[in-house]
Amino acid sequence: MIDISLQQDQYEVVPTLVQPTLVEVLKSRVKAEMTREAQLPEVHTESIDQMLRAHLASFNPESEDAEAENAFYVADLGEVYRQHLRWKALLPRIEPFFAMKCNPDPMVMRLLASLGAGFDCASKNEIQSVLEMGVDPTRIIYANPCKQNSFVKYAYANNVRMMTFDNAEELHKIKRFHPTAQLVLRILTDDSKSLCKLGLKFGAPLDTTAFLLRTAQELGLDVIGVSFHVGSGCFDANAFGEAVIRARRVFDQAKDYGFDFKFLDVGGGFPSAHITEGITFEKVATILGSTVDALFGPDVRVIAEPGRYYVGSAFTLATQVIARRTILRNETEALVAAQSEHPAHMYYINDGMYGSFNCIMFDHQACEPKVLLKDGGYTYQQRLTSEPHGWASVWGPTCDSIDCVSPKSSLPLMETGDWLYFDNMGAYTITAASQFNGFRRSEILYTTTEPEVSLHF
Ligand SMILES: Cc1ncc(COP(=O)(O)O)c(C=O)c1O
Structure with a gap:
């Protein structure tokens, strides 16, 4: 509901030659309110699993739309709500003041x-x-x-x-x-x-x-x-x-x-x-x-x-494997010393240390990649038993070599275009993400696994 009531004392006197009429002020207030409401993103009611699937399914690899293959978050507001109820149940005397710096x-x-x-x-x-x-x-x-x-x-x-x-x-x-x-x-x-x-x-x-x-x-x-x-x-x-x-x-x-x-x-x-x-x-x-x-x-x-108490577990990040490099160890060409240390495969994903994974540096986190989409098969929260895992390193998209998300992860052989996901990415991640090298912050899709949350929007 848009409240268009306006008290006379709220009608600010603007020191310009032409004063807006009351109707004009009301109109602009309604417009501002509608814009604000229109800007609120949709809150879905699907599971995280369904959200991830739906977003990936909507993505056409042949399309020109570069945005569609960007990394993205699924935020479960239901998890934030559950954490609030848990706080109230276990620390009823202590009033939570959310440390918003966290997210x-x-x-x-x-x-x-x-x-x-x-x-x-x-x-x-x-x-x-x-x-x-x-x-x-x-x-x-x-x-x-x-x-x-x-x-x-x-x-x-x-x-x-x-x-x-x-x-x-x-x-x-x-x-x-x-x-x-x-x-x-x-x-x-x-x-x-x-x-x-x-x-x-x-x-x-x-x-x-x-x-x-x-x-x-x-x-x-x-x-x-x-x-x-x-x-x-x-x-x-x-x-x-x-x-x-x-x-x-x-x-x-x-x-x-x-x-x-x-x-x-x-x-x-x-x-x-x-x-x-x-x-x-x-x-x-x-x-x-x-x-x-x-x-x-x-x-x-x-x-x-x-801070992290409320949001840490509420955000899941999905990233695309945008490139893969295979280290050819037997080649006579001298390997750069640093590369000889790398696991056999280097995967490059479209969010990194200068983006969401700044938490590795600033928040001392270790982020574990998991397979989300491989060979067209969807594997959220599934144990991959079919294929022996090898060691791989995972890198962010920028041109800086510090931009390493994981130096050694157990992963099956991934192809460019496959997807990885990272759980528990809600705290001290996107809040400090930069746009270094021109990469945008990952978009957020919202859902709630607690129906009551919808009443709050
Ligand atoms: C003053 C202050 N309060 C609260 C917090 C939130 O801490 P946490 O996310 O560990 O709960 C921080 C984090 O840096 C802080 O500096």
């Missing part, structure tokens, strides 16, 4: 907004896109301890009050540009059991928190609580419990400086749904939930900033 996909964002989640934003643009969805500023935490002046001003102008800090210089900046901010002191925790050690860059050591609290007190700033991040890709659930204990110490210390903390932000680092061994969300929830309850009364509001 600011507009459909994921809309779904989470309509489910009532909050958002962890790192920049002005992120804040702006959340506000544009109609999310109340109180559902945003600006969780970047080192912020650009103009971004702080933007937060002030738009009533986004919660923001983190971990140094005194930031307090002076905030005093100047956002004196009514609700500040959250980000403390350093042990992130040695994590793939991405965020403590290298952020977090106040506990021997500095007294100084920071005193500075905030002297500046007359409102510090409401503590945040931490155990590191992204955390593989030890105990890290969460230990971090909560450290936060408690700072809560107690804050009283000496006149603060009565009522806010705890337990950060991100929660595992994606496909992690079923070692650290699991169930293990984290058991340790985190019980430690929070033991150390913080019900008057303390607790939030978290999960």
